[in-house]
Amino acid sequence: MNKQEIITKFAIQGTILEVKEYGSGHINRTELVETQSAGKHHRYILQQINTDIFQDVDGLMENITSVTDFLRRKIKARGGDPDREALCVIPAKDGSSYCRVDGKCYRMYQFIQDAVSYDAVERQSDFYESALAFGTFQSLLSDYPAETLHETIADFHNTPKRFAAFRQAVQADVCCRVKDVGKEIAFLTEREAQMSVLTDLLAQGRLPLRVTHNDTKLNNVMLDQKTGKGICVIDLDTVMPGLSAYDFGDSIRFGANTAAEDETDLSKVSLDLELYEQYVRGYLKGCQGSLTGLEKQMLPMGAKMMTLECGMRFLADYLSGDTYFRIHREHHNLDRCRTQLALVADMERKWEQMAEIVAKAE
Ligand code: ADP
Ligand code: GN1
Ligand code: MG
Numbered sequence: 159m160n161k162q163e164i165i166t167k168f169a170i171q172g173t174i175l176e177v178k179e180y181g182s183g184h185i186n187r188t189e190l191v192e193t194q195s196a197g198k199h200h201r202y203i204l205q206q207i208n209t210d211i212f213q214d215v216d217g218l219m220e221n222i223t224s225v226t227d228f229l230r231r232k233i234k235a236r237g238g239d240p241d242r243e244a245l246c247v248i249p250a251k252d253g254s255s256y257c258r259v260d261g262k263c264y265r266m267y268q269f270i271q272d273a274v275s276y277d278a279v280e281r282q283s284d285f286y287e288s289a290l291a292f293g294t295f296q297s298l299l300s301d302y303p304a305e306t307l308h309e310t311i312a313d314f315h316n317t318p319k320r321f322a323a324f325r326q327a328v329q330a331d332v333c334c335r336v337k338d339v340g341k342e343i344a345f346l347t348e349r350e351a352q353m354s355v356l357t358d359l360l361a362q363g364r365l366p367l368r369v370t371h372n373d374t375k376l377n378n379v380m381l382d383q384k385t386g387k388g389i390c391v392i393d394l395d396t397v398m399p400g401l402s403a404y405d406f407g408d409s410i411r412f413g414a415n416t417a418a419e420d421e422t423d424l425s426k427v428s429l430d431l432e433l434y435e436q437y438v439r440g441y442l443k444g445c446q447g448s449l450t451g452l453e454k455q456m457l458p459m460g461a462k463m464m465t466l467e468c469g470m471r472f473l474a475d476y477l478s479g480d481t482y483f484r485i486h487r488e489h490h491n492l493d494r495c496r497t498q499l500a501l502v503a504d505m506e507r508k509w510e511q512m513a514e515i516v517a518k519a520e
Pocket of ligand 3: 377
């Protein structure tokens, strides 16, 4: 079945004008669909869900439709615009939330108009707004029935399990690449003991499990093109029970790095403490005082852990033959791994300042 036929399986308006690749996510395949009806222009986002990674598509889509319905009701109740402030799933004509065609799964979203997602921070205020949006997202979901969520990727941020998977990839060495990454393996191995800090606190009941986004990259939030205000959190594939430190940490990992995630000149990589501070302020404001003292204290650890974990995931994927994260050049995952480890090293240098900024934030 061709793309046009797939698109017309969804309850969209108008006739198709153009379909083009869109965005820079590493997991799904995203396309912008433009249509026209009676002189009116419409835009949609078509996504091919990565079913190697998300095997329970029914569970995944149930999470997304339930969470977005829940958010839409809350946004409406507080006088907001649910069509701009929450993702809107366009169902298939047969009423289902996605389509399965030739073994592939597709879903359609309403395109969020007059909004942008950034791959890098351009203005400090954008980062603050993204923090406010992710914090607010967590607050809005504070009374969502977490037990009804499907675990779309088991142990997604279980860093010790990620370490074990990484060790296995080293052992297997299926691409004979281990010989080239001794320094990176040593860096990670030296930090093994720290990897269970958050999971231990969770197991001891000292950190609360919340409904979190778990993939809080800057390009997973839409900001209003005119006002710069954060309007909508997107990419809801990994909304699952998790720790506030995960959401905080993953945003810092990506957005407060002075270099791109795949920069090859490691001298450009560092933690921008001003951006970090902006994020702390925005996130705490969005969380509306709901974080416990220990949760707040663990935010810097979240930043370090998410960066270490992501570096480890990139390296494991490099060793396994680049089967998980989409790559655009040779050694792309190794380059990505190296920026993450360089960022961890810089966080270690700035550790006291990171803790101080959180301690003095409201
Ligand atoms: P991935 O899981 O591959 O990261 P995303 O859901 O994040 O996929 O989508 C990729 C990009 O497409 C986003 O970063 C954003 O720029 C754009 N995008 C996704 N959904 C929408 C939407 N509903 N409206 C406008 N842009 C969107
Ligand atoms: C992936 O889908 P995307 O590009 O927003 C990944 C995240 C990583 C991130 C690294 C489901 O996010 O966990 O932190 O790449 N998503 C999944 O850039 O694995
Ligand atoms: Mg994304």
